[in-house]
Amino acid sequence: MPGVRRHHFIRGLLFTALLVPAGPSPPGSPAHASIGEETSRATGASVIINGIVLDGTGSAGRKANVRIAGDLIVEVGGTPPAAGDEVVDAAGLTLAPGFIDTHSHGDDQIFDIPDATGATSQGITTIVVGQDGGSSYPLERFFRRLERRPPAVNVASYAGHGTLRERVMGDDFRRHATPDEIDEMKRLLGKEMRAGAIGLSSGLEYDPGIYSAPEEVVELAKTAASFAGRYISHIRSEDRSFWKAIDEIIDIGRQAKLPVQVSHTKLAMRNLWGQASRLIARLDKARVSGVNITGDMYPYLYWESTLTVLFPERDFENRDVAALVLKEIAAPDGLLMTQFDPEPSYVGKTVAEIARLRGGDPTTTLIDMIRMSEAMRLETGHSVESVIGTSMQEPDVEHLLAWPWMNFCTDGYLEGPHPRGFGSFPRVLGHYVRERRVMKLAEAVRKASALAAANMGFADRGLIKPGMRADLVLFDPGSVKDRATPADPHAVSAGIRRVWVNGVVVYRDGKSTGERPGRVLRRAS
Numbered sequence: 093m094p095g096v097r098r099h100h101f102i103r104g105l106l107f108t109a110l111l112v113p114a115g116p117s118p119p120g121s122p123a124h125a126s127i128g129e130e131t132s133r134a135t136g137a138s139v140i141i142n143g144i145v146l147d148g149t150g151s152a153g154r155k156a157n158v159r160i161a162g163d164l165i166v167e168v169g170g171t172p173p174a175a176g177d178e179v180v181d182a183a184g185l186t187l188a189p190g191f192i193d194t195h196s197h198g199d200d201q202i203f204d205i206p207d208a209t210g211a212t213s214q215g216i217t218t219i220v221v222g223q224d225g226g227s228s229y230p231l232e233r234f235f236r237r238l239e240r241r242p243p244a245v246n247v248a249s250y251a252g253h254g255t256l257r258e259r260v261m262g263d264d265f266r267r268h269a270t271p272d273e274i275d276e277m278k279r280l281l282g283k284e285m286r287a288g289a290i291g292l293s294s295g296l297e298y299d300p301g302i303y304s305a306p307e308e309v310v311e312l313a314k315t316a317a318s319f320a321g322r323y324i325s326h327i328r329s330e331d332r333s334f335w336k337a338i339d340e341i342i343d344i345g346r347q348a349k350l351p352v353q354v355s356h357t358k359l360a361m362r363n364l365w366g367q368a369s370r371l372i373a374r375l376d377k378a379r380v381s382g383v384n385i386t387g388d389m390y391p392y393l394y395w396e397s398t399l400t401v402l403f404p405e406r407d408f409e410n411r412d413v414a415a416l417v418l419k420e421i422a423a424p425d426g427l428l429m430t431q432f433d434p435e436p437s438y439v440g441k442t443v444a445e446i447a448r449l450r451g452g453d454p455t456t457t458l459i460d461m462i463r464m465s466e467a468m469r470l471e472t473g474h475s476v477e478s479v480i481g482t483s484m485q486e487p488d489v490e491h492l493l494a495w496p497w498m499n500f501c502t503d504g505y506l507e508g509p510h511p512r513g514f515g516s517f518p519r520v521l522g523h524y525v526r527e528r529r530v531m532k533l534a535e536a537v538r539k540a541s542a543l544a545a546a547n548m549g550f551a552d553r554g555l556i557k558p559g560m561r562a563d564l565v566l567f568d569p570g571s572v573k574d575r576a577t578p579a580d581p582h583a584v585s586a587g588i589r590r591v592w593v594n595g596v597v598v599y600r601d602g603k604s605t606g607e608r609p610g611r612v613l614r615r616a617s
Contacts (some may be wrong), residue, residue, distance in 0.1 A: 135312065156170065196211070199247070201357055215518075224295035232287040335374075391516060415455050500540050
């Protein structure tokens with residue numbers, strides 16, 4: 093079903109200049125630091141010893157020492173630490189490339205929450221923002237601000253189709269764009285691509301993108317392709333018109349000749365359940381035909397968005413549509429309100445509970461709630477409601493997670509109401525790898541790192557090998573586990589011991605360190 097709310101986007105980051113590795117270590121004895129012990133040096137290298145290295149390729153783990161100098165991995169092998177090195181003893185733990193969140197809404201909060209603990213506590217070292225068609229505008233200003241005030245994580249951004257459409261069409265967006273308007277959007281997109289956007293994102297279930305013709309999106313995707321960019325999409329439907337929406341993104345990739353990615357992939361309607369094999373077959377067929385299509389997803393059965401997105405025709409008073417939503421997409425007891433400004437007491441209650449409180453039926457209650465929230469939204473000019481909806485089933489999630497071209501994401505805020513913002517990657521490693529055995533640990537690490545990097549076009553991250561950036565996560569595969577729930581969405585996961593971003597420790601044993609070495613990752617030109 094829908095991704096996170098699309099309102100007030102902020103986005104950013106790609107490849108910046110290499111840092112010069114630190115100079116030779118001063119003579120003396122190695123400094124040894126256990127996982128819980130604070131050690132820092134202004135000079136010299138850091139060496140992680142005794143850990144099992146999963147290098148991101150999907151190969152089995154091996155015991156190796158990993159040396160970091162400055163922001164680079166400079167050696168992987170058996171060479172012992174030198175005098176003056178900082179030594180991290182990782183006995184019993186696994187070292188992996190830093191995880192890459194290919195669909196984040198962290199741009200909404202990155203300046204207020206620069207430690208980004210919701211991300212780093214999962215082992216995430218890079219977030220990709222500008223999602224669902226919404227991005228900061230202009231990106232160059234956003235990037236400059238990030239460079240002046242770096243966060244703990246790296247940030248890359250797409251340019252949002254909805255953002256460009258809104259700037260060109262204003263409030264008159266409930267129609268197809270004219271050729272002149274499309275040309276102006278293409279001009280603005282070119283500006284954003286030159287600023288370093290990694291491609292074009294769309295949110296075709298949301299205003300204003302929902303009103304666009306497929307031809308409009310193809311033309312903009314061609315502009316992104318001319319800059320060697322990519323396309324990522326919250327597709328036009330995740331339920332009633334799902335197969336048509338999948339065909340549309342495949343066609344965009346074919347016509348525009350650029351890589352395309354399905355955002356937060358899901359089968360979010362009862363009559364779609366059990367069709368994961370059909371979806372994978374369609375995606376594989378497209379790949380064989382030459383379309384580089386990939387996907388990302390978070391490991392939960394429930395999404396978070398707005399009530400209004402459940403009505404693709406925006407016919408909020410239609411009882412038949414409301415009844416269909418509650419029967420086929422999310423039951424009344426599966427729609428949990430996380431924001432409802434017209435009546436704050438509804439927060440934390442389901443539509444079923446609210447209906448009982450109001451003495452009405454769920455269909456009438458849903459229509460009344462949207463009427464209330466839309467009136468306030470028009471008055472205030474901003475979103476006033478959000479909901480967590482349960483629409484997926486476990487066998488489909490497991491099948492899709494295992495598709496070789498599916499990487500992981502959070503689709504979350506740095507601090508939001510859905511537990512995916514704090515728990516997605518540890519949930520994969522704990523629940524789906526260790527407990528459910530959906531895939532092997534090495535494969536999960538590949539999907540979280542090297543595959544994600546490839547799907548985003550990052551060339552210098554996602555692998556543990558000399559010359560790569562020192563984005564790393566050290567974790568305990570036997571205890572890593574998500575703790576966040578809808579009732580406690582900011583609970584920090586277990587088992588993530590230490591996280592490095594560009595060679596600097598940003599998270600250690602349950603706490604952010606306060607270091608903020610993140611960089612803007614602009615598209616490699």
